[in-house]
Amino acid sequence: MLKLGEKIVIVDDRFEQNLPLGEYGYVIAYDRNNDSAFDYIIRVPKANRQFYVPGEDIELEETLLELEVDRIEREALIDFALVTRNEELFKRIMNGGKEEEQPVEEASKEVLSREEFIRQVNLKAWI
Numbered sequence: 001m002l003k004l005g006e007k008i009v010i011v012d013d014r015f016e017q018n019l020p021l022g023e024y025g026y027v028i029a030y031d032r033n034n035d036s037a038f039d040y041i042i043r044v045p046k047a048n049r050q051f052y053v054p055g056e057d058i059e060l061e062e063t064l065l066e067l068e069v070d071r072i073e074r075e076a077l078i079d080f081a082l083v084t085r086n087e088e089l090f091k092r093i094m095n096g097g098k099e100e101e102q103p104v105e106e107a108s109k110e111v112l113s114r115e116e117f118i119r120q121v122n123l124k125a126w127i
Contacts, residue, residue: 002027008042008058019057020047027058 002008006027013019015037029041031052038052074093081090112120 001030002040002055002058002060004028004030007061009061009064010042010044010053010057011059011064012057014054014057017051017053019051019053020044023047024061025051025058 004027008025008027010019010021010023010025013021023044023046025042025044027040028043028050031038031041036052037054039055040053040058041050042053042058043050077093078090080086081093
Protein backbone atom coordinates (compact mmCIF):
# COMPACT_ATOMS: atom_id res chain seq x y z
CA MET A 1 0.00 0.00 0.00
CA LEU A 2 1.34 3.40 -0.96
CA LYS A 3 1.80 6.09 1.64
CA LEU A 4 -0.03 9.39 1.55
CA GLY A 5 1.87 12.09 -0.29
CA GLU A 6 4.07 9.72 -2.29
CA LYS A 7 4.98 10.77 -5.81
CA ILE A 8 3.55 8.35 -8.38
CA VAL A 9 3.40 8.01 -12.15
CA ILE A 10 0.24 7.00 -14.01
CA VAL A 11 1.11 3.91 -16.06
CA ASP A 12 -2.30 2.59 -17.18
CA ASP A 13 -5.95 3.56 -17.61
CA ARG A 14 -7.92 0.36 -16.98
CA PHE A 15 -11.31 2.04 -16.58
CA GLU A 16 -10.82 4.50 -19.46
CA GLN A 17 -11.16 7.62 -17.35
CA ASN A 18 -8.91 9.67 -19.67
CA LEU A 19 -6.09 9.58 -17.15
CA PRO A 20 -3.01 11.52 -18.27
CA LEU A 21 -0.65 8.56 -18.85
CA GLY A 22 2.96 9.17 -17.94
CA GLU A 23 2.12 12.18 -15.77
CA TYR A 24 3.18 12.62 -12.18
CA GLY A 25 0.74 12.76 -9.33
CA TYR A 26 0.51 12.39 -5.58
CA VAL A 27 -1.49 10.00 -3.43
CA ILE A 28 -3.86 12.18 -1.42
CA ALA A 29 -6.28 9.60 0.05
CA TYR A 30 -7.28 5.96 0.20
CA ASP A 31 -10.66 4.81 -1.06
CA ARG A 32 -11.84 2.74 1.91
CA ASN A 33 -15.16 1.72 0.35
CA ASN A 34 -15.03 -2.08 0.03
CA ASP A 35 -17.50 -2.05 -2.85
CA SER A 36 -15.31 0.25 -4.96
CA ALA A 37 -12.84 -0.94 -7.58
CA PHE A 38 -10.59 2.02 -6.81
CA ASP A 39 -7.79 1.95 -4.25
CA TYR A 40 -6.44 5.50 -4.23
CA ILE A 41 -7.40 9.08 -4.86
CA ILE A 42 -4.57 10.91 -6.59
CA ARG A 43 -3.96 14.54 -7.42
CA VAL A 44 -2.39 15.36 -10.79
CA PRO A 45 -1.10 18.95 -10.64
CA LYS A 46 -0.62 19.29 -14.40
CA ALA A 47 -4.26 18.36 -15.07
CA ASN A 48 -5.38 20.30 -11.97
CA ARG A 49 -7.71 17.39 -11.10
CA GLN A 50 -8.19 14.51 -8.70
CA PHE A 51 -8.75 10.96 -9.93
CA TYR A 52 -9.93 7.73 -8.36
CA VAL A 53 -7.58 5.00 -9.55
CA PRO A 54 -6.95 1.29 -8.89
CA GLY A 55 -3.55 0.29 -7.57
CA GLU A 56 -2.54 -1.25 -10.93
CA ASP A 57 -2.85 2.09 -12.76
CA ILE A 58 -0.14 3.82 -10.77
CA GLU A 59 3.47 3.04 -9.88
CA LEU A 60 5.98 4.69 -7.58
CA GLU A 61 8.41 6.98 -9.35
CA GLU A 62 11.34 5.26 -7.59
CA THR A 63 10.32 1.84 -8.92
CA LEU A 64 10.08 3.10 -12.49
CA LEU A 65 13.48 4.78 -12.22
CA GLU A 66 15.04 1.56 -10.90
CA LEU A 67 13.56 -0.43 -13.81
CA GLU A 68 14.89 2.11 -16.29
CA VAL A 69 18.37 2.01 -14.71
CA ASP A 70 18.39 -1.80 -14.91
CA ARG A 71 17.36 -1.68 -18.58
CA ILE A 72 20.05 0.88 -19.47
CA GLU A 73 22.69 -1.06 -17.55
CA ARG A 74 21.77 -4.28 -19.36
CA GLU A 75 21.91 -2.56 -22.76
CA ALA A 76 25.31 -1.04 -21.93
CA LEU A 77 26.67 -4.45 -20.89
CA ILE A 78 25.37 -6.01 -24.11
CA ASP A 79 27.03 -3.26 -26.15
CA PHE A 80 30.29 -3.74 -24.22
CA ALA A 81 30.18 -7.52 -24.72
CA LEU A 82 29.60 -7.07 -28.45
CA VAL A 83 32.38 -4.50 -28.88
CA THR A 84 34.91 -6.57 -26.92
CA ARG A 85 33.64 -9.82 -28.47
CA ASN A 86 33.18 -11.30 -25.00
CA GLU A 87 30.93 -14.24 -25.81
CA GLU A 88 30.72 -15.50 -22.22
CA LEU A 89 29.50 -12.13 -20.90
CA PHE A 90 27.01 -11.83 -23.76
CA LYS A 91 25.53 -15.26 -23.10
CA ARG A 92 25.31 -14.57 -19.35
CA ILE A 93 23.45 -11.29 -19.96
CA MET A 94 21.10 -12.81 -22.52
CA ASN A 95 20.28 -15.69 -20.15
CA GLY A 96 19.16 -13.20 -17.53
CA GLY A 97 22.22 -13.51 -15.33
CA LYS A 98 21.64 -17.20 -14.70
CA GLU A 99 24.83 -19.14 -14.92
CA GLU A 100 24.71 -22.37 -16.81
CA GLU A 101 25.01 -25.44 -14.69
CA GLN A 102 28.51 -26.83 -14.75
CA PRO A 103 28.81 -30.60 -14.84
CA VAL A 104 29.77 -31.78 -11.38
CA GLU A 105 32.97 -33.77 -11.29
CA GLU A 106 32.53 -37.11 -9.66
CA ALA A 107 34.97 -37.69 -6.87
CA SER A 108 37.24 -40.53 -7.76
CA LYS A 109 38.19 -42.96 -5.08
CA GLU A 110 41.84 -43.01 -6.01
CA VAL A 111 44.27 -41.22 -3.73
CA LEU A 112 45.86 -38.11 -5.22
CA SER A 113 49.46 -37.15 -4.72
CA ARG A 114 50.16 -34.00 -2.73
CA GLU A 115 51.21 -32.03 -5.84
CA GLU A 116 48.13 -33.13 -7.81
CA PHE A 117 45.82 -32.18 -4.93
CA ILE A 118 47.39 -28.69 -4.64
CA ARG A 119 47.16 -28.23 -8.43
CA GLN A 120 43.42 -29.07 -8.41
CA VAL A 121 42.74 -26.79 -5.44
CA ASN A 122 44.59 -23.91 -7.13
CA LEU A 123 42.73 -24.55 -10.38
CA LYS A 124 39.35 -24.41 -8.65
CA ALA A 125 40.40 -21.32 -6.66
CA TRP A 126 41.40 -19.60 -9.92
CA ILE A 127 37.97 -20.21 -11.45
